[in-house]
Amino acid sequence: MQFQWSMPTRCFFGHDALRRHGEVLTSLGKRAMVVTGRAGAERSGALTGVTTLLDALGISWARFEQVEPNPSLETVLAGARATEEFAADFVIGIGGGSPMDAAKAIAALVHNRDPEALFAGRYDYPVLPVVAVPTTAGTGSEVTPYSILTDHGRGIKRSLSAPVLFPAFSFLDSRYLDTLPGPSLVNTVLDALSHAAEGFLARRATPLSDTLAMESLAIIGRHLAGLAEKERDPKLLDDLLYASQLAGMVIAQTGTTIAHGMGYGLTVHHEMDHGYANGAIFPAFLSFSMVHQPDRTTAILAALAMDGLEAFQDAVTGLLGPFPKIAAERLDQLAQAASQTANVHNTVPEPSLSDIRAMFTATFG
Amino acid sequence: MQFQWSMPTRCFFGHDALRRHGEVLTSLGKRAMVVTGRAGAERSGALTGVTTLLDALGISWARFEQVEPNPSLETVLAGARATEEFAADFVIGIGGGSPMDAAKAIAALVHNRDPEALFAGRYDYPVLPVVAVPTTAGTGSEVTPYSILTDHGRGIKRSLSAPVLFPAFSFLDSRYLDTLPGPSLVNTVLDALSHAAEGFLARRATPLSDTLAMESLAIIGRHLAGLAEKERDPKLLDDLLYASQLAGMVIAQTGTTIAHGMGYGLTVHHEMDHGYANGAIFPAFLSFSMVHQPDRTTAILAALAMDGLEAFQDAVTGLLGPFPKIAAERLDQLAQAASQTANVHNTVPEPSLSDIRAMFTATFG
Numbered sequence: 001m002q003f004q005w006s007m008p009t010r011c012f013f014g015h016d017a018l019r020r021h022g023e024v025l026t027s028l029g030k031r032a033m034v035v036t037g038r039a040g041a042e043r044s045g046a047l048t049g050v051t052t053l054l055d056a057l058g059i060s061w062a063r064f065e066q067v068e069p070n071p072s073l074e075t076v077l078a079g080a081r082a083t084e085e086f087a088a089d090f091v092i093g094i095g096g097g098s099p100m101d102a103a104k105a106i107a108a109l110v111h112n113r114d115p116e117a118l119f120a121g122r123y124d125y126p127v128l129p130v131v132a133v134p135t136t137a138g139t140g141s142e143v144t145p146y147s148i149l150t151d152h153g154r155g156i157k158r159s160l161s162a163p164v165l166f167p168a169f170s171f172l173d174s175r176y177l178d179t180l181p182g183p184s185l186v187n188t189v190l191d192a193l194s195h196a197a198e199g200f201l202a203r204r205a206t207p208l209s210d211t212l213a214m215e216s217l218a219i220i221g222r223h224l225a226g227l228a229e230k231e232r233d234p235k236l237l238d239d240l241l242y243a244s245q246l247a248g249m250v251i252a253q254t255g256t257t258i259a260h261g262m263g264y265g266l267t268v269h270h271e272m273d274h275g276y277a278n279g280a281i282f283p284a285f286l287s288f289s290m291v292h293q294p295d296r297t298t299a300i301l302a303a304l305a306m307d308g309l310e311a312f313q314d315a316v317t318g319l320l321g322p323f324p325k326i327a328a329e330r331l332d333q334l335a336q337a338a339s340q341t342a343n344v345h346n347t348v349p350e351p352s353l354s355d356i357r358a359m360f361t362a363t364f365g
Numbered sequence: 366m367q368f369q370w371s372m373p374t375r376c377f378f379g380h381d382a383l384r385r386h387g388e389v390l391t392s393l394g395k396r397a398m399v400v401t402g403r404a405g406a407e408r409s410g411a412l413t414g415v416t417t418l419l420d421a422l423g424i425s426w427a428r429f430e431q432v433e434p435n436p437s438l439e440t441v442l443a444g445a446r447a448t449e450e451f452a453a454d455f456v457i458g459i460g461g462g463s464p465m466d467a468a469k470a471i472a473a474l475v476h477n478r479d480p481e482a483l484f485a486g487r488y489d490y491p492v493l494p495v496v497a498v499p500t501t502a503g504t505g506s507e508v509t510p511y512s513i514l515t516d517h518g519r520g521i522k523r524s525l526s527a528p529v530l531f532p533a534f535s536f537l538d539s540r541y542l543d544t545l546p547g548p549s550l551v552n553t554v555l556d557a558l559s560h561a562a563e564g565f566l567a568r569r570a571t572p573l574s575d576t577l578a579m580e581s582l583a584i585i586g587r588h589l590a591g592l593a594e595k596e597r598d599p600k601l602l603d604d605l606l607y608a609s610q611l612a613g614m615v616i617a618q619t620g621t622t623i624a625h626g627m628g629y630g631l632t633v634h635h636e637m638d639h640g641y642a643n644g645a646i647f648p649a650f651l652s653f654s655m656v657h658q659p660d661r662t663t664a665i666l667a668a669l670a671m672d673g674l675e676a677f678q679d680a681v682t683g684l685l686g687p688f689p690k691i692a693a694e695r696l697d698q699l700a701q702a703a704s705q706t707a708n709v710h711n712t713v714p715e716p717s718l719s720d721i722r723a724m725f726t727a728t729f730g
Binding site (some may be wrong): 015 | 367370371373374375378379382538542572577580602607611
């Protein structure tokens with residue numbers, strides 16, 4: 001048995017987590033840059049929660065609100081300039097994966113604007129501390145050392161990974177999920193599901209990440225059917241946010257597999273939501289895994305309380321509706337791009353180009 | 366649902382963990398104080414592993430080898446003086462709980478020798494980074510922010526707890542368990558069992574610590590019967606060390622309960638081994654818990670694959686032999702002392718003096 005464990009983020013989970021525990025922010029400095037998208041941070045109430053707290057603590061703050069879904073290199077460079085001008089001591093990312101990932105990249109770019117140094121992930125210059133406040137139940141970014149950026153110049157997604165990018169603190173208040181639109185809730189929960197299941201199937205799976213993955217899947221399995229229409233009681237939202245946190249802790253150890261690698265092209269070139277793309281691909285990915293890792297794949301379906309692959313396929317289709325059709329030539333290109341991702345090497349076994357093409361065809365052909 | 370999670374230690378688990386991953390120590394400085402007891406670090410091979418690594422990395426080191434079982438305040442003060450004289454940048458604790466706990470206290474005392482500041486746990490002066498190398502499968506100190514010291518002046522054990530006391534790095538190599546005497550292996554595994562089970566029953570239990578506790582108990586349950594006589598194959602030792610790590614991660618979140626509170630007096634005044642004391646008390650503690658938390662207590666027995674309280678009592682007696690008898694008057698004093706520990710307040714429900722006395726009598730009466 002050989003494995004590592006690292007997840008240094010201190011997490012505060014529960015209603016009013018910011019109000020109850022937010023005083024820890026004073027340990028990070030006196031000036032904060034608040035990084036958000038254009039709507040979710042406000043709609044959820046998390047922005048008000050954060051700024052009220054900062055004002056009460058006497059921490060000066062400015063807001064960088066230009067983070068788009070799948071944030072670009074240009075956006076985080078602009079955010080880093082704004083953060084330097086404001087002379088912020090730390091960065092607070094509020095939202096789904098995009099603002100939290102952007103906050104991490106901004107924190108790493110403040111003292112060095114070279115993108116190649118950023119992606120190399122070995123920073124011999126200061127990286128500002130990051131605080132994460134999720135408003136979705138999917139990304140897990142609040143407990144990972146990852147940030148995924150879109151490089152429009154190259155037309156690809158690129159990921160950062162460095163221990164220093166783990167948030168110092170995360171505040172998980174499930175009330176922020178209350179106003180999340182139904183499709184966004186579904187998409188992000190499927191993203192969490194894919195994190196837990198991919199982490200369980202990954203080459204880099206560990207005993208400890210396996211335990212957390214199974215727990216995450218069991219919780220998600222209890223709530224998946226009819227999720228979009230469910231009444232959002234506190235227990236449901238707590239469960240989903242907690243399952244997402246667990247799944248984030250899993251991929252913080254294991255990384256993701258080809259399912260995420262396939263999703264990247266769909267988000268960059270087909271404007272597909274990240275969680276939607278992963279969820280759509282997942283039945284085909286589990287079919288592939290069932291051939292090569294039958295015990296682990298069966299364990300995933302059992303944890304989800306799914307009666308086999310078909311039941312899982314039906315559940316996903318029921319949540320996402322029929323998937324869009326994508327032309328064969330385009331699927332060739334997507335498969336080619338996915339086969340170049342590092343995710344291939346974390347998949348058991350490494351899928352061939354034709355394996356990847358077959359999964360795309362089964363989903364969008 | 367309200368809970369926190371914090372366990373910032375980066376852990377390297379597996380054979381040759383020091384050789385494979387030890388280069389991370391260069392991030393902590395150029396001079397190390399190696400803190401050990403008088404025998405275990407050498408016998409296990411861990412001391413050679415550490416010093417070979419330090420030499421190869423060009424890190425100067427000195428050794429403080431005066432840590433006794435249940436280390437005293439005087440010992441860690443002496444260790445802090447030696448560490449300051451050597452101008453160490455960090456402290457490496459090698460051994461069971463005693464050397465690792467001593468290493469933490471020494472790290473906190475180097476820049477301030479005031480014991481009251483030490484126990485207050487709010488350090489506004491530098492605390493040296495700690496590295497932990499366990500040679501038993503019980504303490505979990507390699508993943509906790511705790512250090513337990515004996516204050517001979519007052520005749521009590523006192524505990525430190527501060528986030529800064531989490532080791533920066535832990536190296537868990539189960540080959541160091543190979544030479545552990547049989548009774549020590551049994552005692553430390555029962556200590557790990559008590560950590561997992563007490564964490565699951567504690568007032569401060571959390572969803573995430575519950576998941577880790579159940580996994581730890583399930584692993585321990587597979588190996589408990591006849592443990593002292595078992596052949597020490599790598600799988601067994603990996604499992605026990607991993608279960609102990611999980612149980613440490615549990616109490617890092619939850620703290621311990623009255624079972625540990627009762628054990629302290631037995632180690633200070635009756636020279637009883639810490640794990641032995643906790644193991645001996647545990648059947649009576651689970652009987653108490655069965656009355657007040659039947660679901661959780663039943664879940665613990667199920668995770669251990671024990672067919673009820675009697676089976677558990679038999680298993681513990683089988684491992685530890687008949688317990689020594691302690692005079693009634695002495696049990697009164699022990700119960701009185703245990704009822705004054707902070708552990709009482711983390712127990713559900715808070716046990717009365719007579720509850721505690723009854724558990725002592727059931728065990729040693």
